[in-house]
Structure formats: C-alpha cells, structure tokens
Amino acid sequence: MARSSGYSGKRRAAGATAIAIPLPGKRDDLELNKLHLAVAGAVGLVIAIGVTIVLGNLPGEGADGADQEDAAYLYAGGQALPDDFADRHPSLVEQINAELEARYGLTPDQLYDEAARPDGLRVVLTLDKALQEAAEQTPDEAGVVAVEPGTGAVRCYYGAEQASGADQVSAAAPHPPSSVFDMITAATALEAGASIDSWWSDQDTDVTLAVALRESRTGAMDAVAEKYGVEAVLETAKGMGLRTIADGQGTVYDLANGEYGGLKAADFGTYPVSVVDMAGVYATIAAGGLQAETHFIERVIDTGDDEVPAERDAATNQALAETTAQDLQFLGLGEAEAIEDRDFFGVGADYHGETTQAWFVGAIPQLSVAAWANGEAAADGGIGLWRNVIDTAIETNDYEAEQLPGASGEGEDLTEDIVGDDGQIDPDSAYCQTNPDAEGCGGASSSPSASDSPSADDTSSAAEPDPGPTSSEPDPEPPSSSEPDPEPSTTEDCNWPFC
Incomplete structure (x- = not known):
C-alpha cells in the first residue's frame, strides 16, 4: 500500500451527509464529516460488517498469581500465544523484541524454548487475549x-499485516488523520489559556472552539492552528503521545528531534500519523492528561514465575492540565446509551484522496481505541x-460505567x-447576534481598540449571558448560549455530538 505520498487532498468541512467525488491527485480531493453514532445506527453497523464480538476464550488464571503457561511469549492472562503468531504479525513481534532489549536488556535467544532453553525467560505481554482475538x-x-489510559499498555494491536503485506497501524504505515487530529489542535488552544467558548473565524461565519471541533469546521x-503555530501544536502532540508525523511527500518526522520541516x-489533517499513536493520544485525554508510553511488555518472568526487574520502566508525564483533558472529553462526548449506558468521547472522519479512508478514535475511561479502515472496509x-x-x-x-465530569469552565473567551x-466585529456575525452589547459589535462600549486582545472586562461582558461552566453538569450538553449554532444544543432527539 502506498505511504503518505500516495494520498493527496485538502480538508474541507462537510455536512452531516458527505458526498465525495474523489479526483485522485488533486489537492481538493479531501472531504470529511463528523460521523453520527446513534444506538440503532451503531449496532446496525456492527452487524452490517459481520463483526462478531469475541466472548469466548476468556482469560482465566495467570496474571493474579496462578502459573503461567510455558512459552516464550504469553498474553496478559498467562496464556501462550498461538504458534503462528509471529508468522501473522512479524512487525509486531519485531516491536516487542525491540522493547525487550531497550527496557530489559534481553534478546529473544534468552527466552524459553522447549527443546533448547526449557529454563529460559518468558515475556508476559500487555495484549488481552479476548481483545486481540476480537481485533x-x-x-x-x-x-x-x-x-489503556494511565499505563500505556497496548491491549490489542492488529494491522492486517499478513493480508496486506504491511502493518497498517504502525509508524511505518501512517494515514491522514483528518479531523481526528483536531483534538490535538484544540488541546494547544486550551493549554494556552483559551476556553472552549473562544471564538474563531470559519470562512464566512464565526464559531466557538466547541462548535469548530464538534462539527469539523476545518x-x-x-x-486555531495558525494562531499558535506549527511548533506549538506539534509540541502538544508530542506530549500527548504522537511520536511521528509525515509530510505530503512521505518524509517522516520524529517529533522527539523537534524537526518539523516545511509543515x-x-x-x-492531511499529514499522515500512525493508528497506534492516535490510540495513545486519546488515552492521554482519557487519563486526565497523563501520558504514558505505549508498550507491549507487561513483565518478564523466570521459571519460578518470579518477575525479572526492568532496566527502564515505561515513562509517564502529565502532558495536559486536568482541566484541558476534562474539556476535551466534554467536547467529544457521545451518546452514553450507544455503549451500554456509559459515557465515552470520540471523533470520526472520512478522508477522500486516491482511496477512501475512515477513522474513529475514542475512549471510555478504561480504554482508548483507534480504528482505521481503507477502501471497502x-x-x-x-x-x-x-x-x-x-x-x-x-x-x-467487567468495566464499570464511569461518568465523565463535563466542561471545566476554565480559560478566556477569546475573540x-x-x-x-x-x-470591529461584523454586527451580523454569530458572535454579535449572541452578544449584541459586546465591545466591537456596535454596542455602547465599542471602540477601535477592539482590534487588540480583549480585556478582562470585555471577556466578562461577553460571558455574562452564559449559564456558566458545565463542569458540575452530568448531562453532555454543550453550553448553548455562547455558541452560534442555530439548533438547540441538546434535545431528546439529538445525541451530542453525533447529531
């Protein structure tokens, strides 16, 4: 499959129903839309593609003290990996062995082999057997x-490697993320002090940051990205767990080096990123801003099931303020009933270039999942x-349903x-329609100085009509009074943000 140089196009916002007429090779080939997720629709989609949820072969004993099976590589529950696992997942096994050497100083020739090394070490992976089989x-x-948010443990990993000839979820095969990257851009603004009710120009209208993200307002x-700059956005991305990004010519940039070239x-939205990294980015949001290094090895054990200490633990860092993560969760809130009466957040997008691609990345507090598909899939x-x-x-x-906290109410309502x-601000703009007496809208207090950053008085006068922060509200309604969307922000018929 072609790498990033095989994709071309520029993002543009679409309505609830997107009709794509791709013209390969043109930079206007890209069309994306916020995917709608309703209870019946989501269940129907699962049935439609014939995906069967794996409920059998559940992990039994092992991780909580029982004996592990005898094999070089084990699932998190202690079960041996299938004999053909390495043949079907050579790239994944290569990554596991690289981590084994980097974190433990060990090589595969020190691991268990029934004939040659019956007393060899065994590697207990982070992979959950049931989730891996489902994947x-x-x-x-x-x-x-x-x-897994907070730990970085990879619970399942599948990139159709054997079928496609390439690991489709690794850094070696990145894909244009479209609007699923918008969470990183929004995080940059929030970390810099903007609120979710800050206002931004979207071509011929004005929208809040909340509306811009929820409606994929490109x-x-x-x-937002241009205000804070490429370096700031990518520094935020790196902190959240994005390790590499590729440009339109296929050049891959390692964010750890801080070299961003001509991005x-x-x-x-057009620069390819890996599926595994995006799962890690959304795990950071789910963990309250705590970023944990994604890893595949839970522990290494000897013949007595005693743990061999690692030379280096998986790294963690508080990449985002908790209030930033809280606001990002709120902005991506989906319909709780869609997944067994529980809160989740997520973003979906389509990319129409030389091929049609689709993403859905989202999380519950216990697990972050990134799914990418190409062509008919x-x-x-x-x-x-x-x-x-x-x-x-x-x-x-048996994950318990956990309620997400709602918006934090922090930040400045920038204009x-x-x-x-x-x-001045266009008096016919959505902002002025919502805040007719605000400075710059032709109100009594307006003056030419409104071109400068709004003062604290300006911000407070714009915010007074709002009902206030929603952090104490369990209902996933967005603050409606400060947003220009003419539709009610929440009704019984609209499951935000998948409306």
Whole structure:
C-alpha cells in the first residue's frame, strides 16, 4: 500500500451527509464529516460488517498469581500465544523484541524454548487475549489498536499485516488523520489559556472552539492552528503521545528531534500519523492528561514465575492540565446509551484522496481505541471496528460505567480572530447576534481598540449571558448560549455530538 505520498487532498468541512467525488491527485480531493453514532445506527453497523464480538476464550488464571503457561511469549492472562503468531504479525513481534532489549536488556535467544532453553525467560505481554482475538476479525484493509489510559499498555494491536503485506497501524504505515487530529489542535488552544467558548473565524461565519471541533469546521480549526503555530501544536502532540508525523511527500518526522520541516498549520489533517499513536493520544485525554508510553511488555518472568526487574520502566508525564483533558472529553462526548449506558468521547472522519479512508478514535475511561479502515472496509466509518473492541472489553473485563465530569469552565473567551481590520466585529456575525452589547459589535462600549486582545472586562461582558461552566453538569450538553449554532444544543432527539 502506498505511504503518505500516495494520498493527496485538502480538508474541507462537510455536512452531516458527505458526498465525495474523489479526483485522485488533486489537492481538493479531501472531504470529511463528523460521523453520527446513534444506538440503532451503531449496532446496525456492527452487524452490517459481520463483526462478531469475541466472548469466548476468556482469560482465566495467570496474571493474579496462578502459573503461567510455558512459552516464550504469553498474553496478559498467562496464556501462550498461538504458534503462528509471529508468522501473522512479524512487525509486531519485531516491536516487542525491540522493547525487550531497550527496557530489559534481553534478546529473544534468552527466552524459553522447549527443546533448547526449557529454563529460559518468558515475556508476559500487555495484549488481552479476548481483545486481540476480537481485533483480528478486522477486515484486510483496516486496523485497530487499544491502549489503556494511565499505563500505556497496548491491549490489542492488529494491522492486517499478513493480508496486506504491511502493518497498517504502525509508524511505518501512517494515514491522514483528518479531523481526528483536531483534538490535538484544540488541546494547544486550551493549554494556552483559551476556553472552549473562544471564538474563531470559519470562512464566512464565526464559531466557538466547541462548535469548530464538534462539527469539523476545518477553517476554524486551521485558524486555531495558525494562531499558535506549527511548533506549538506539534509540541502538544508530542506530549500527548504522537511520536511521528509525515509530510505530503512521505518524509517522516520524529517529533522527539523537534524537526518539523516545511509543515503547515493549515494542513495538519492531511499529514499522515500512525493508528497506534492516535490510540495513545486519546488515552492521554482519557487519563486526565497523563501520558504514558505505549508498550507491549507487561513483565518478564523466570521459571519460578518470579518477575525479572526492568532496566527502564515505561515513562509517564502529565502532558495536559486536568482541566484541558476534562474539556476535551466534554467536547467529544457521545451518546452514553450507544455503549451500554456509559459515557465515552470520540471523533470520526472520512478522508477522500486516491482511496477512501475512515477513522474513529475514542475512549471510555478504561480504554482508548483507534480504528482505521481503507477502501471497502471504510464504508462504516470505522465505528463497527471500534465498537467490536470496546464492547468486547466491557463484557470480558467487567468495566464499570464511569461518568465523565463535563466542561471545566476554565480559560478566556477569546475573540481576536473574528475582529476585522477596523477593530470591529461584523454586527451580523454569530458572535454579535449572541452578544449584541459586546465591545466591537456596535454596542455602547465599542471602540477601535477592539482590534487588540480583549480585556478582562470585555471577556466578562461577553460571558455574562452564559449559564456558566458545565463542569458540575452530568448531562453532555454543550453550553448553548455562547455558541452560534442555530439548533438547540441538546434535545431528546439529538445525541451530542453525533447529531
């Protein structure tokens, strides 16, 4: 499969129903839309693609003290991996062995072998047997990764490697993320002090950051990225767990080196990233901003099942303020009933270039899952793949439903991006319609100085009509009074943000 140089196109926002007419090779080939996830629709999608949730072969004994099986590599529950695992997942096994050497100073020739090394060491992986088997039902042109928030443990990993000839979820095969990257851009603004009710120009209208992310408003999200700059956005991305990004020519940049070349803020949705990294990024959001290094090895044990100490533990860092993570969770809130009456957050997107691709990346507090699909496998937008893993995890691990906290109410309601050269805001704009007496909208307090950053008085006057922060509200309604969307922010018929 072609790498990033095989994809071309520029993002543009679409309505609830996107009709794509791809013209390969053109930079206007990209069309994306926020995927709608309703109870009946999501269940129907799972059925439609014929994905069966794996409920059998549940982990039994092992991790909690019982004997592990005799094999070089074991699932997290202590069961031996299938004999053909390495043949079907050579790239994954290569990554595991690289981690074994980097973190433990060990090589595969020190591991158990029934004939040659019956007293050799055994590697207990982070992979959950039931989740891995569910993931391996993924179609050939797709991939899915699940990462545990707070620990970075990879619970399942499948990139259709044997079928496609390449590991579709690794850094070696990145894909244009479209609007699933917008969570990183929004995090940059929130970390810099903006609120979810800050205002941004989206072509011929104005929208809040909340609306821009929820409705995949490409112009507004590009404006956010341009305000803070490529370096700031990628520094945020690196902190959240994005390790590499590729440009349109296929050049892969290691973010640890801080070399971003000619990347442009307006093109972040087109720059390919890996599925495993995006699972880690959303795991950081689910963990309250705590980023944990993604890893495949839970522990190494000897013949007596005693743990061999690692030379280096998986690294963690508080990449985002807890309030930032809280707001990002709120912005991506989905319909609780869609996955067994529990809160989750997620973002979905389609990419139409030389091939049609689709993403769905989202999390519950216990698990982050990134699903990507290409070609015919992309017909359902990745939701079915995501649901297959999430539903299996909930069933087999007895995850309790946890309520997400709601918006934090932190940050400043910025308006600089919608102020014209004359220091005024278009009185017909959504912002002025919502805040008619605000400075710059022709109200009594307006003046040419409105072109500067709004003062504390400006911000407070714009915010007074709002009902206030929603952090204490369990209902996933967005703050409606400060947003320009003419539709009610929440009704019984609209399950935000999948409306």
